[in-house]
Amino acid sequence: MKKILNDPKHYVPELLKGLLAAHPGRLKMADGELYAIVRADAPVQGKVGIITGGGSGHLPVFLGYVGRGMLDGCAVGDVFASPTIDQMYKTTKAVSGGAGVLHLFGNYGGDVMNFAGAADLAAMEDDIEIATVLVADDVASAPPERAKNRRGVAGMIFAFKIAGARADEMASLADVKAAAEHALANTRSMGVALGPCIVPQVGKPTFTLGDDEMEIGMGIHGEQGVRRGTLQTADEIAQQLIDPILADMPLAGSEIALMVNSLGATPLEELYIMYNYLAPYLEAKGVRIYRPYIGRFATSMEMAGASLTVMKLDDELKRLLDAPASTPFFDHSQYL
Amino acid sequence: MKKILNDPKHYVPELLKGLLAAHPGRLKMADGELYAIVRADAPVQGKVGIITGGGSGHLPVFLGYVGRGMLDGCAVGDVFASPTIDQMYKTTKAVSGGAGVLHLFGNYGGDVMNFAGAADLAAMEDDIEIATVLVADDVASAPPERAKNRRGVAGMIFAFKIAGARADEMASLADVKAAAEHALANTRSMGVALGPCIVPQVGKPTFTLGDDEMEIGMGIHGEQGVRRGTLQTADEIAQQLIDPILADMPLAGSEIALMVNSLGATPLEELYIMYNYLAPYLEAKGVRIYRPYIGRFATSMEMAGASLTVMKLDDELKRLLDAPASTPFFDHSQYL
């Protein structure tokens, strides 16, 4: 296992300690719990708090989006594992500024069940009003009839951005929830894997792929995709990722935000090669790219591969997308 | 070769076309030459122009730093290959706003010889005053007696930042050159490789390392390092990278900017694990980290490994470091 680490068991606590040491003015622990990280200025009084949670190993997802204009906090799990109810509860409490808290996270069983427990606890013990929105944007994971079953991948970043901007406008919990739902109703993703990653405590690759194989539609923890086959060209790969998105959400005549995301090892160069195909391809279908986001936004450690995420825009989504946001991992001014 | 590309021969032109398509408001070609990319608003009249140049495959190095407050342009080579004299000349000409042009680039033979040719041409044909500063920050590549021989790695980013900020203050060419030299006199780097990358047109790894091997001091194109050995812990690796820097440039009592950089495949999580060791280690030596930069700043496509860069700060360097800078790949507001 070729990783820069000390002990697999210390992977997450050490990275979290490093993160807090690096960004002391921006981030802090909630109630002394290392796995519950919130904005240094949390709670922001009168503002809806927004938290997420999920396994480690996906930086900048999840806690890289904790900051002004995005998330107020994040419950952190072990690598690819859900945080506990207690960690979620502490995070919730630490960001509660009196206007309620939105739980906004990916549709994974452990997270769903634990966030439900944390919401019960926060409502019961502290009278905090909780709203829950699940991210389920990966079109490869279920057909439209079972869209609610889909897993949540990089689309969550657009949801964080939109909901965060709406909360910054001091909107009510219901309105922030509605903004997150509105963003997600217009967001779809799909990915491809070229190579696996290793969970430190497991010590072997999450899956194996032949030397010239790829898997279209694979999930960010190595969940099986829709098709395994010979490695194709960048243009063919890009088309096989965008077409299912277009089929699921007609885009002709629309403006979109397009995210071309590396899963980790795949370099930026290859993302731009994909973009070079996608821009004219979408234009020919009457789709205008309002803003491209090209980089590493949601990764699986050193996994090789890429994903596309599309958010279809209207005036409200554009306004909220372009609002300022600043975290130690993401500053929206870079994309303007 | 597991890469998302169409044809190895089209790797660089397609990525450049994708880049121009993605950032039309920010970047443009110089004189219609795809391998010569400059700020969309170049030349900025009255400001010293700053350009760099070098091989592709290192994004965000080099052309990711073209933008407000940093570089005015970049001549682009094929993967790990120097740009040509002609491309450097066109870039120089396109950023010349009457105050001279600084050539600021890494100390690699091809680049040095070609930039010399381009400088001659620009002076001869267009009366553009040219100054040249070489980046030679990698302490692993030569002992102090031969420091001028060292190769240039991630330290160039600090040089871009400082020189760019000085040029934005409308300083003279001599003063911008002096600022770059001042930054570099205080900048040292060292890296470690855990796994190779593949140059698309070569099709096989640049080097091989055993399953449990690493190479301390390896260069960003796979140049031999100072020591190959068994993979060590994060703490041991971090110490072996920082100690030679400390030996080369005494830091006790100083404030520094510290860059913990991934060479590509190594995830952010591992960089924070290293930072978790480095922060108290440096503090114990009386070194204060004024700003950490943790991420992917200078890569070698999918190479696995990391590098450390230290810039020792004084009041002038702090002022210039904190000045605004904004490119499609780097926005300094993220680090404030």
Add this chain to the structure above:
Amino acid sequence: MTTTLTRDALAALLDGVAQDMIRDKDELTTLDAELGDGDLGRTTEWGFTAIREALASGDAASEPDMGKMLFKCGKAFADKAPSSFGALMGAAFMKGGMALKGKNEANLSDIADAVETALNALMERGGAKLGDKTMLDAMHPAIGAMRTQDAAAPLGAFFTAAAEAAQAGALATQGMQSQIGRASWQGERSAGKMDPGARAIAMMFAAAARHSA
């Protein structure tokens, strides 16, 4: 004479089950790698290690009430193994414990009742139905088999019956298509593979039978 289980016997039984589950975790990892994300072995290791710790020196160790002891074991499991299986299994032990609260000893029918209470809680918490290809499909037949046992049946025979029915249920999941959780993302391709959570249930009952003999 009716068969019963005391607080200490239950604690010893749980500890034995936990030991076996930790030892046999790799089988679950393999099954979960096929159908899910391959972490079920890690989840059971973490969760059952937490139970062993709770029973040895944690808050369950000093708890005289058998129901509350089981509840605390469930909480420890969920805290340390917060995946789907961890959250659900934790809740199952907690709810089962609530059903046994205040008792000095449990007879076979109490045990079956506790498992049934747990099953109902899981269905509510996780939203899955029988036939959705989950651990429910192993728990449900196990309860049926428990109910057929005579009140004086030896504990070993009682759990063996449960284990056999659970294993039959787990095997039957091979014919099902996943409707919920991570495995549902495989759609039709999930057919033919055994649900790892169902297999874990069968393994737990088999371990209980071994440690009751």
Add this chain to the structure above:
Amino acid sequence: MTTTLTRDALAALLDGVAQDMIRDKDELTTLDAELGDGDLGRTTEWGFTAIREALASGDAASEPDMGKMLFKCGKAFADKAPSSFGALMGAAFMKGGMALKGKNEANLSDIADAVETALNALMERGGAKLGDKTMLDAMHPAIGAMRTQDAAAPLGAFFTAAAEAAQAGALATQGMQSQIGRASWQGERSAGKMDPGARAIAMMFAAAARHSA
């Protein structure tokens, strides 16, 4: 009778050398991988392909002056292969061409003069000295060997002498420690390895000998 080389013979010779260098590029990649970054094969392939194109249909094709033709070949080489070797070899051909400018045909001493002019230009451009473990250490002895040849020596013998001396020079670089360029980063570990640029020079003279026979 003195041996001479016409413009067309020089063009044919260059094209032959280019073909051989492209064919044998892998040896240079291997040497450069040991001591540098492994791109010298690619550099020679790009550079000599550019020369072949320039001679076949590019601006060198229609150039009647043998010096200017060589100059244009050098420019094509440097443009397409902008690495250290590319920049230097391009400059070498350009300077060598300047030395032959205006001539209808070159005798053996003109050729040796042109190579010496090129060598001096390289030393100025690249800042290296003899003994720094570079291609200079193959070029310099080759010039010496050329000067020992009789003015009537057959072209093949002339280049064979140059090739042998260059190869001896290349072999001698094994005993040197790199003082300049990428290989200098290896410090003492560069000793024992042959300089790839020096070997490239020896290969070029050997190819010239083959194509003069």
